[in-house]
Amino acid sequence: MKRILLMALLGLCLLPSLRAQGGEVSIVIDKQKFTLTLYDANQQVIKVYPVAVAVNYGNKERRGDHKTPEGTFAINELLNAKGLTHDFGGSIGVVKNAYGPWFLRLNVPGYRDIGIHGTPFPESIGSRSTEGCIRMTNEDIVDLKSRVKLGTKVTILPDPVQQ
Numbered sequence: 001m002k003r004i005l006l007m008a009l010l011g012l013c014l015l016p017s018l019r020a021q022g023g024e025v026s027i028v029i030d031k032q033k034f035t036l037t038l039y040d041a042n043q044q045v046i047k048v049y050p051v052a053v054a055v056n057y058g059n060k061e062r063r064g065d066h067k068t069p070e071g072t073f074a075i076n077e078l079l080n081a082k083g084l085t086h087d088f089g090g091s092i093g094v095v096k097n098a099y100g101p102w103f104l105r106l107n108v109p110g111y112r113d114i115g116i117h118g119t120p121f122p123e124s125i126g127s128r129s130t131e132g133c134i135r136m137t138n139e140d141i142v143d144l145k146s147r148v149k150l151g152t153k154v155t156i157l158p159d160p161v162q163q
Contacts, residue, residue: 010115026153029134031068036127052124052135054074057159066131069108070158074151077105081117095120100138106154
């Protein structure tokens, strides 16, 4: 009887955190602050992660402009990215595991290759260093992937107006 009562009390203590995890989450990416904030269904902050964004300021206009798109999108694929390569050109060249363990593809109209992903370059986090994607540490992308699902809303805030 004491054991059943103890289990019931523990369950009541855990209910608020289980409710928050069970609801819809959303993401807001702030390109100025280099942050990705995960919100619960009640718009309470679950976690803030540091990120890297595109080299150039402004909204994505064309392929190769090295800008991160702005607006509201959804995750439309949770891609296991282990082993994928990317040619960074220059002195770096082709890098295996270029996207870390996960690539969370976004439904950006006109672009199939924009997403949130890991990196072999953790020192780049907190900077403008990508070709358009949102880059996280591999540890953080694993954590984020465990908290989102297909259809999760992702809002990317606009850059400040550049003179």
